[in-house]
Structure formats: structure tokens, C-alpha cells
Amino acid sequence: MPVHNPGRRLMHGVPLRFVRKKVLGFGSRSVAANLSLTSMIDFLIVTVVFLLMTFSASGETPVQKGVNLPKAENALDMIDAPLVAVAGSQILVDGAPAGNTRAIEDSKRLQRVDELYNLLKGKRETWKQARPGKEFPGVVVLQIDQKVPAVVVKSVFQTAAFAGYPNVSFMVNAIPKSEH
Amino acid sequence: MAGGISVEGGSGSRRAVDSEINMIPMIDLLMVTISFLLITAVWSHMARLNADAQVPGPPRPDEEITKVEPEKQLHVEMRDQDKSKFTLVWKQGATVVNSIDVPRKDQVSMESNIEVVRYPELAAKISEEWKNVGSHRDPTDPKLDQAVLHTDNDTPYSNIIGVIDAVYQTHRPRNLGSKTEPVSAFNVTFSVN
Numbered sequence: 565m566p567v568h569n570p571g572r573r574l575m576h577g578v579p580l581r582f583v584r585k586k587v588l589g590f591g592s593r594s595v596a597a598n599l600s601l602t603s604m605i606d607f608l609i610v611t612v613v614f615l616l617m618t619f620s621a622s623g624e625t626p627v628q629k630g631v632n633l634p635k636a637e638n639a640l641d642m643i644d645a646p647l648v649a650v651a652g653s654q655i656l657v658d659g660a661p662a663g664n665t666r667a668i669e670d671s672k673r674l675q676r677v678d679e680l681y682n683l684l685k686g687k688r689e690t691w692k693q694a695r696p697g698k699e700f701p702g703v704v705v706l707q708i709d710q711k712v713p714a715v716v717v718k719s720v721f722q723t724a725a726f727a728g729y730p731n732v733s734f735m736v737n738a739i740p741k742s743e744h
Numbered sequence: 745m746a747g748g749i750s751v752e753g754g755s756g757s758r759r760a761v762d763s764e765i766n767m768i769p770m771i772d773l774l775m776v777t778i779s780f781l782l783i784t785a786v787w788s789h790m791a792r793l794n795a796d797a798q799v800p801g802p803p804r805p806d807e808e809i810t811k812v813e814p815e816k817q818l819h820v821e822m823r824d825q826d827k828s829k830f831t832l833v834w835k836q837g838a839t840v841v842n843s844i845d846v847p848r849k850d851q852v853s854m855e856s857n858i859e860v861v862r863y864p865e866l867a868a869k870i871s872e873e874w875k876n877v878g879s880h881r882d883p884t885d886p887k888l889d890q891a892v893l894h895t896d897n898d899t900p901y902s903n904i905i906g907v908i909d910a911v912y913q914t915h916r917p918r919n920l921g922s923k924t925e926p927v928s929a930f931n932v933t934f935s936v937n
Contacts, residue, residue: 601767608774615781618894625790634905635860638912663769672897674936676899708901710859715897717904718936725797725936732934738791738904739855742862 625735628656628708634710636736643733644686645703648680650712650720657683665716672715677723684727704729750924761778767771776835793908795893796829815840816879817890818870822899824848830907830936834877842877844869867913874914874929883924885915891930894937908932 625642628649629632649656653664657675663679684704692700704724707718721732814837816843821831829848832843851862870891880887891911895904914929 567901576809605774608778610752610770612777615785618785618792619781627790632858633790635855635858636791636793636905636909636912637862638909642790644822650788664778674897685916692908699878708916710900710902711896712903713899714895714899714904717901718897718934721795721934722799722936730797731794732797733792733794735790735792736910737858 567638568700620664631707633737634727637739639736639738640652643703645705646684647705647707648724649707649721649732650716652727655680655720666716668716674715674722675719676726677719678721688728691742700728701731702729703731705733705735707735768779782795793905795908795932797934815890816877817892818873819892819894820907821894823894823896832873836931837928838892861902861903863906863910867910871914872910881916888931889929890933892933892935894935
């Protein structure tokens with residue numbers, strides 16, 4: 565193929581002077597701006613280090629919709645255990661419905677929640693069958709809204725305890741310790 | 745340059761001391777890492793407050809029953825009718841060792857639209873009581889003193905958490921292997937009666 569001389573090119577032959585002015589910054593501010601690479605990389609590295617330090621590989625325990633957890637200062641790290649949530653008047657175990665609290669709220673008396681009891685007991689049996697010979701830890705985490713009355717908390721707590729989960733933990737939002 | 749140290753390749757066959765990093769893939773990598781970490785970031789830290797239940801276990805006819813001296817327990821009563829005080833009662837079995845009233849002052853603050861209830865006076869009093877009456881104060885002692893929380897049926901959950909948090913505020917040193925770390929002085933039991 566024969567070699568030809570190049571034709572007219574933008575910014576040399578084509579008289580788009582306003583484009584050339586704009587790009588090169590003659591007469592007015594340039595569209596392009598200089599960025600200091602050193603500062604930018606420093607910033608990116610600091611951001612990466614900060615995010616890596618606050619990163620949690622274990623993920624986070626999901627909070628049921630409508631549950632506002634109370635906050636506490638002297639809390640322990642979360643553990644992997646069945647999660648009993650009290651959202652509104654509904655009780656959920658690991659997201660599955662396990663009864664409701666209406667009867668307790670109406671009577672204002674402590675009572676066992678049968679559905680919750682059966683579900684937790686079933687989970688306990690499954691755990692024991694899967695790990696024969698191992699001691700059952702009996703740990704359950706309660707995720708309860710801050711406005712729920714104590715009678716509901718006590719009923720759920722007692723039901724969990726009688727289903728074979730005496731080590732009950734209350735899920736909270738951890739806050740930094742205040743100076744008293 | 746006079747007196748300067750050249751780190752460039754030089755004219756010999758030796759390899760250069762420094763090497764160039766291609767900036768574009770490096771910045772790409774940093775950007776992707778930041779995006780990943782931001783997407784997976786968790787800004788609210790979930791935690792838990794432990795509160796054991798004391799329930800009778802199944803009868804064990806094969807085990808011989810040995811009589812054990814009951815330990816002192818701190819009972820925190822928040823069942824006052826006019827909600828004006830807490831009562832701290834140290835009991836050894838059924839025997840009341842010591843009993844004091846603490847004025848109830850709910851310190852309520854709003855943090856991210858959530859009501860936080862604190863009881864600093866109660867926490868201070870419990871700490872003082874534990875220093876005087878507590879049984880397990882030695883760093884080598886693996887056991888913790890027991891606190892039992894009693895509340896009425898109408899108390900909101902946030903207040904219960906406030907009281908449990910106040911009980912857990914008392915700390916003591918404990919030997920964990922080769923190092924000593926501060927741990928909570930109490931283990932809380934939530935009484936359902």
C-alpha cells in the first residue's frame with residue numbers, strides 16, 4: 565500500500581480555534597486540571613488502610629425490620645447462635661415465624677410461647693444429632709425492640725431457657741464508653 | 745550532580761536499584777479495593793449483653809448431692825412502685841447480708857434517634873458495693889460474682905438494658921494466660937419472677 569502524506573488534522577489544519585483555545589487554556593481556564601499523583605496515592609492508601617482496619621470478615625447479624633435495638637457500653641462481641649427477634653408483636657427465630665406476643669401483652673402475665681418453645685427445642689435436637697457426644701452450648705441471642713415491655717422479654721427469655729437455652733444474650737448496639 | 749547519589753541504571757550491566765511502578769494499574773487496584781471495602785463496610789457495631797437464666801436442670805439420680813455453701817449474690821431490685829429507687833440486696837442463700845437503696849435517676853439521651861438510658865449513680869454504687877462485699881476479687885479467680893436483676897412487668901426493655909449495662913460497668917483484673925485483662929466483675933442473671 566503506498567504511503568501518503570497525512571491529511572488535515574484537528575488543532576493543526578482544521579481551524580477550530582475555539583476548541584484549541586479551550587483545550588490549551590489560552591485566554592481562559594483550561595478544561596484539564598493537574599492532579600498531584602503523590603497526594604492522591606497517599607490519600608488512597610490512607611483510605612484503604614482505614615477501611616481494612618474497620619473491615620469485618622464475619623459479616624454482620626441482620627436486624628429485623630422495625631426493631632430498634634437499645635444501646636449499651638459494656639457489651640461483648642457477638643456470637644454465632646440462634647437469633648430470636650421480637651418485631652412488633654411477631655416472634656421470629658432466624659427469620660422464621662415462631663408465634664406472637666399478643667396474648668402476653670393482653671393478659672400482662674408471664675407465659676410460655678409454645679411455637680417458640682417447639683422451634684427452639686427442634687433446633688436443639690438437630691444440633692445434638694449433628695454433633696453426637698458434644699455438649700450443647702445452650703446459647704441464644706434475643707433481638708428485641710427497645711420499647712417492648714418487660715413481660716414480653718421475660719416470657720421469651722423463660723421460653724428460651726426452658727427449651728434448653730439457659731445462656732441468653734441480649735443484642736444491643738455497642739457505643740463507646742462515656743466518662744462519668 | 746556533585747555529591748549526589750545516582751540510583752539510575754548506570755552504564756554497566758548491573759540491574760537498576762529502583763524499578764518503576766505502572767501508576768494506572770496501581771490506582772485501579774486502590775480504587776477497586778476502596779470500592780469493595782466501602783460496599784462491605786459495617787458502620788453499626790452489633791454486640792450483646794450476657795444474661796443467664798437460672799433454671800433447674802433434670803434430676804441426676806446417679807450423682808451424689810453434696811452440700812455447698814451458697815455464695816453471696818447481689819440482687820438488683822427495680823420493682824419500686826413510684827420508680828424512685830433501686831434496692832441493692834446482698835444475699836447468701838436466703839440470708840440477707842446487706843441492703844441499700846439507690847435513688848433512681850434515669851439519664852436519658854438520644855443517639856441516632858435511639859433513646860439511650862444510663863444509670864451512672866447505680867453503676868457507681870454497685871462498684872462500691874462490690875469492692876466491699878464481692879467474693880471474687882483475686883485476678884487468679886476464674887469465677888465471677890453473681891448479680892440477679894428483678895424488674896416489674898411494665899418496665900421498657902431499654903431500661904432493663906440500662907441497668908444490666910450499669911451492672912457490667914464494674915470491672916476487675918483477671919489473669920488470662922500470661923496477661924491480665926479487665927473483665928466484668930459480675931455475671932448477670934435475669935430473674936423472670
